[in-house]
Amino acid sequence: xxxxxxxxxxxxxxxxxxxxxxxxxxxxxxxxxxxxxxxxxxxxxxxxxxxxxxxxxxxxxxxxxxxxxxxxxxxxxxxxxxxxxxxxxxxxxxxxxxxxxxxxxxxxxxxxxxxxxxxxxxxxxxxxxxxxxxxxxxxxxxxxxxxxxxxxxxxxxxxxxxxxxxxxxxxxxxxxxxxxxxxxxxxxxxxxxxxxxxxxxxxxxxxxxxxxxxxxxxxxxxxxxxxxxxxxxxxxxxxxxxxxxxxxxxxxxxxxxxxxxxxxxxxxxxxxxxxxxxxxxxxxxxxxxxxxxxxxxxxxxxxxxxxxxxxxxxxxxxxxxxxxxxxxxxxxxxxxxxxxxxxxxxxxxxxxxxxxxxxxxxxxxxxxxxxxxxxxxxxxxxxxxxxxxxxxxxxxxxxxxxxxxxxxxxxxxxxxxxxxxxxxxxxxxxxxxxxxxxxxxxxxxxxxxxxxxxxxxxxxxxxxxxxxxxxxxxxxxxxxxxxxxxxxxxxxxxxxxxxxxxxxx
Amino acid sequence: xxxxxxxxxxxxxxxxxxxxxxxxxxxxxxxxxxxxxxxxxxxxxxxxxxxxxxxxxxxxxxxxxxxxxxxxxxxxxxxxxxxxxxxxxxxxxxxxxxxxxxxxxxxxxxxxxxxxxxxxxxxxxxxxxxxxxxxxxxxxxxxxxxxxxxxxxxxxxxxxxxxxxxxxxxxxxxxxxxxxxxxxxxxxxxxxxxxxxx
Numbered sequence: 001x002x003x004x005x006x007x008x009x010x011x012x013x014x015x016x017x018x019x020x021x022x023x024x025x026x027x028x029x030x031x032x033x034x035x036x037x038x039x040x041x042x043x044x045x046x047x048x049x050x051x052x053x054x055x056x057x058x059x060x061x062x063x064x065x066x067x068x069x070x071x072x073x074x075x076x077x078x079x080x081x082x083x084x085x086x087x088x089x090x091x092x093x094x095x096x097x098x099x100x101x102x103x104x105x106x107x108x109x110x111x112x113x114x115x116x117x118x119x120x121x122x123x124x125x126x127x128x129x130x131x132x133x134x135x136x137x138x139x140x141x142x143x144x145x146x147x148x149x150x151x152x153x154x155x156x157x158x159x160x161x162x163x164x165x166x167x168x169x170x171x172x173x174x175x176x177x178x179x180x181x182x183x184x185x186x187x188x189x190x191x192x193x194x195x196x197x198x199x200x201x202x203x204x205x206x207x208x209x210x211x212x213x214x215x216x217x218x219x220x221x222x223x224x225x226x227x228x229x230x231x232x233x234x235x236x237x238x239x240x241x242x243x244x245x246x247x248x249x250x251x252x253x254x255x256x257x258x259x260x261x262x263x264x265x266x267x268x269x270x271x272x273x274x275x276x277x278x279x280x281x282x283x284x285x286x287x288x289x290x291x292x293x294x295x296x297x298x299x300x301x302x303x304x305x306x307x308x309x310x311x312x313x314x315x316x317x318x319x320x321x322x323x324x325x326x327x328x329x330x331x332x333x334x335x336x337x338x339x340x341x342x343x344x345x346x347x348x349x350x351x352x353x354x355x356x357x358x359x360x361x362x363x364x365x366x367x368x369x370x371x372x373x374x375x376x377x378x379x380x381x382x383x384x385x386x387x388x389x390x391x392x393x394x395x396x397x398x399x400x401x402x403x404x405x406x407x408x409x410x411x412x413x414x415x416x417x418x419x420x421x422x423x424x425x426x427x428x429x430x431x432x433x434x435x436x437x438x439x440x441x442x443x444x445x446x447x448x449x450x451x452x453x454x455x456x457x458x459x460x461x462x463x464x465x466x467x468x469x470x471x472x473x474x475x476x477x478x479x480x481x482x483x484x485x486x487x488x489x490x491x492x493x494x495x496x497x498x499x500x501x502x503x504x505x
Numbered sequence: 506x507x508x509x510x511x512x513x514x515x516x517x518x519x520x521x522x523x524x525x526x527x528x529x530x531x532x533x534x535x536x537x538x539x540x541x542x543x544x545x546x547x548x549x550x551x552x553x554x555x556x557x558x559x560x561x562x563x564x565x566x567x568x569x570x571x572x573x574x575x576x577x578x579x580x581x582x583x584x585x586x587x588x589x590x591x592x593x594x595x596x597x598x599x600x601x602x603x604x605x606x607x608x609x610x611x612x613x614x615x616x617x618x619x620x621x622x623x624x625x626x627x628x629x630x631x632x633x634x635x636x637x638x639x640x641x642x643x644x645x646x647x648x649x650x651x652x653x654x655x656x657x658x659x660x661x662x663x664x665x666x667x668x669x670x671x672x673x674x675x676x677x678x679x680x681x682x683x684x685x686x687x688x689x690x691x692x693x694x695x696x697x698x699x700x701x702x703x
Contacts, residue, residue, distance in 0.1 A: 070621070073662040081665045082621045083610035149602030149673045160604030162618055196519070218604075220597045222684060223544040223551050226615060227537075262515060269518035273525045280529035289626075289692035290615045291551050292540050297690065299536070363694050367616035367624055439620075449693030451633040454623040455658030 031489050037400045041110040041117040046394050047127050048103030051134075052387060053485060055096035058138075060478050062088040067474050070467040084145050087158070087165050088138065093379060094163055095134055100387030101244055102181055105201065107394060108251045109185060113192030119184045126180040133173045137166055154218060161225075163233050164215045171216045178209045196265035200272060201247045208240040223291035230286040237379075238307065238349070239279035245345070245386050246271045246314070249338065252389065253318065256335050257325040258502040267317045274310035282307045288359050289366055297359045304357040308350030318342035330500045331396055331404045333414040333491070337389035340422060344381020352377050352429070364444040369466075370436030377429040380421075388421075388484065395488055396499060403497035413487035420480030427473030435466035546593075550688040554592035557582045557679050561686045562700050563630055571691025582679060583641060592679070599680030602673040611664075614684070616692060622662065629678075629685040630698035637699060641678055648674040 035043055066085040068075050076085075109117060117123060140157055147153030154160070155168045166174065182205050189198045215232035219225040250264040284300025318338060322329075329335040352374040356365040365371070392414075396404050408414070439457045447453025457463060511517050547553040552574075560577035579586075587595065603609070609618035614625050623631075633656060634640040647654045649671060651664035669677070 066621075073660065077663065078665050081611075083607045083619070086610045086619050086621070087607060146607055146667055147605045148668075148670070149598055149605050149676065151601070153605035154601065158605065158607055160607045160609055162609050165607070165610075196515070200522075218601070220554075220593065220600050221544070221546045221551060222600065222614065223687060224541060225600075226617060227540065227544070229617075266513065266515045266518055269515065269522045272522040273518065276522070276526040276529055280526070280533055283533065286617075287540070289689045290617070291544050291687040291689055293543050293550070294690055295536075296540075363692060366692065367613040367618070367620065369620055372620060444694065448695035448697050449624060449627070450696065451623045451628075451631050451656070452658060455660050458660050458662075459658070 032493060033398050034400065035398070037398055039110055039116075040120050041106050042394070042397065044117070044120065044123050044127060045103045045107040046398060047124075048099045048106065049387075049391055049394055051131055052096045052099035052103060053391065053488070055092045055099065055134075056384070057481060057485070059089055059092035059096060060474075060481050062086075062092065064471075064474050064478060067467070067471045071464075071471060080142070081145075084141065088141055090163055091141070091165060092138075097241075097379070097383045097387060100383075100390065101241075101248070103394075104248045104387070104390045105181075105185060107390060108248070109188050111255075112195060112197060112251060113188045115188060115192030117184055118187040118191055119180065122180050123184050126177045129173065130177045133170050137170050140167070141165075151218070161215070161229055164229070168216065171212070175209065175212060175216075178205075178212070182206070182209060195261075196268060197247055197250055200243065200268055204240050204243045204247065208236065208244070211235050211240065226290045227287070227292065230283060234283045234286055235280070238282060238353075239276060241383065242275050242279065242310070242345075242349075243272055245341070245382060246275070248386055248390070249314070249318065249341070252334070252338060252386075252393070253321050255393075256329045256331060256338065256502065257321055259321045259325070263321070267313070271310050271313055271317075274306075274313060278303050278306035278309060285357050285359075285362070288362055301358045305354060307357075308346070308354050311346040311350040315342045315346045328500075328502070329405065330502045331392055332406070332408065332411075333404065333418070333487075334389040334392040334396075336414075336418055337385050337392065340418065341381065341385035341389065344377065344385050344422070346381075348374070348377030348379070348381030348429075352433075364440040365436060368436045368439040368444070369432045370440060373429050373432035373436050376425060376432060380425040384421075391488055392491075395491060399492040399495065401499045402492040402495040403499055404492060404495075405500045408491065409495060410487075410490065413483060414491065417480050417484035417487050420476055420483060422480075424473045424475075424477030424480055427476065428470050431466045431469035431473060435463050435470075438462050438466070552576060552683070552686045553589055554596045554683055555587055555589045556686045557592050557596070557682045558586055559686075561629065561682060563627055563685065563696060563698050565695075569691075571694070572696060573691075574686045574688055576686060580637075582682060583675060592683075595676050595679040596683050598673060598676030599678070600676075602669065602677050603680065606667045606669065615687075615689060622664065624693065625681060625684070626687075626689060627685050627693065627696055627698070629682045630696070630700070632697065632699050632701075634699055640699070644678045644681075645671065645674040648677055 038046065062085045065076065065080065066082055066089055069082045069085065106117070144157050147157040157167055158165050159167055185205060186202055189202065211232055214228045217228065246268055250268045253259045253264055254261060281299055282304035284296040285304040287296035287300055319342060322335065322339060327335065356362055356370050356374065396402060438460055442460060443449060443453045443457035447456055544551045556576060558579060558581055560580035562575040562577060563572050564575050565572045611619050611622040612625050613620065616624060616626060634643050647656065648669045650666065652666055655663045657663055
């Protein structure tokens with residue numbers, strides 16, 4: 001090759017790199033965020049939040065691609081197939097929510113313990129290791145996609161188990177990073193002070209990290225495979241994540257509304273008792289049809305029917321506290337998202353879960369769009385909302401603890417983002433519920449679940465119409481997310497007033 | 506000073522939370538030991554892998570009000586009688602292939618997965634394979650070359666080509682045959698198999 005060619009390419013690459021750097025600098029100037037307003041622990045937290053928002057965007061983007069394929073099956077066929085889009089959609093969701101939770105914990109850790117984070121350097125390294133690993137996993141999902149039926153595929157490409165598809169090497173990395181996180185939490189509380197919130201948080205993190213290892217083994221026996229797989233999925237999403245949200249909620253109610261510690265901690269213990277009391281054996285509702293013994297029909301049905309109770313308690317707790325404090329809060333968007341969490345969690349996880357949890361109805365609804373309907377409202381209502389509330393808390397402090405109560409400049413943005421995101425997800429939920437009903441009746445009850453029955457239901461006009469509505473409401477959700485990101489980047493930018501003071505009473 | 510009533514006492518609820526959590530978890534662990542032993546391959550609920558040498562059906566039992574797997578006489582797969590070890594090897598290849606090809610993000614297996622393509626729990630027994638004589642060949646051909654042998658049932662949804670080799674395809678068929686013999690407590694309901702008379 002000619003040396004002039006090489007020089008030419010090098011010059012072009014340098015120019016391109018320079019341009020990218022200029023763009024990044026322009027962006028930084030435009031955003032005008034001043035990190036000196038943040039403590040070191042908060043800086044680490046906002047790193048996690050930033051990646052969480054990027055992955056949130058990826059989640060919705062790939063969700064839209066998969067939703068499009070339900071209407072136009074040839075869209076991206078053979079290039080980015082439904083399986084790939086759907087995998088990125090659900091994995092981006094799990095990972096952004098975990099990033100959000102880790103961010104929330106780092107955010108409240110220094111405040112709650114009354115001291116600086118002990119292993120901050122280690123925490124920063126862990127953040128970059130995790131982010132590098134996530135990037136690599138996503139690139140392999142998109143570019144390699146599948147492998148031969150060998151162990152090497154499961155170790156390096158894709159484990160092929162819904163929600164925990166991450167290849168085994170990444171699993172080990174995730175556990176290592178979680179251990180660093182756990183060390184930081186425990187060591188910081190030990191150096192500073194322990195509290196009820198700290199105790200619940202620590203024990204919950206032990207369970208959360210421990211459960212993940214239950215999903216790291218290959219098993220030929222698919223009944224055993226799915227038995228342990230549900231230990232991870234259910235005991236995360238319907239038990240340990242819920243308790244983690246309870247912890248975050250407890251702390252934020254003290255900060256946002258000035259609720260007394262004694263009240264939030266007592267509530268937290270009640271919630272833990274109800275949540276684990278119903279959720280641990282509620283795991284049985286996943287053991288109806290996977291080959292496991294018949295006693296799970298009774299145990300799973302009974303305990304999962306109790307699962308909505310703690311969620312009712314959480315609604316009462318949040319609404320009552322907000323009411324007694326006359327909704328006086330130093331951060332209106334965050335409080336609005338906390339209230340959205342209380343209701344979203346109750347309806348999405350509680351009501352939508354209960355609707356199809358008893359085995360007598362689940363026999364027909366299991367593995368239909370009914371589950372997708374529940375999944376959309378529950379994940380959004382229970383977990384997206386609380387993370388978004390924390391994004392608003394974080395940006396308020398990042399701007400220098402500015403005013404975010406009545407009369408925020410450009411306040412329409414956060415209100416419209418709130419409306420579009422909640423309305424969009426609710427619309428998708430209803431559309432998928434209609435599809436699920438139709439599938440349960442036609443494919444399951446009438447046609448007896450044969451392949452021909454499956455497609456009879458999929459081709460039915462009411463199913464097809466539901467998929468179009470789902471796409472439409474997906475687009476509304478997407479618009480809400482774009483507005484949310486714009487709002488997070490600009491809210492409080494030119495604000496001079498300091499935040500309203502919230503006193504404990 | 507008012508005394509705090511028990512129901513509003515922080516320490517009472519703390520103890521309750523600990524006891525309820527520990528108690529539930531212990532029950533779960535005990536049930537897990539029992540469930541795993543009842544569902545080991547070769548038990549009553551989950552047959553041994555060599556069940557692929559047998560005829561499998563799924564029939565409605567009036568007294569039980571649900572369908573149950575029925576293991577019949579010899580019906581060899583690919584014309585070969587597999588030992589238990591060989592059968593396990595073949596099913597394992599099939600299971601690993603279903604994971605490496607990410608089947609679960611379009612299909613459901615035992616009802617779990619994604620909802621873009623049909624459930625595979627009783628795929629081996631589906632009427633879509635026309636006759637029991639043609640079934641295994643049709644399945645292998647379909648898996649190896651799904652575009653040319655597309656089975657879209659008028660939906661335009663086609664399975665993409667996943668570069669499945671012949672050995673892998675046979676493994677997947679063996680895995681599906683074995684999975685169809687698992688006692689799934691009557692799921693799916695009202696399923697009419699390829700063996701059922703109209």
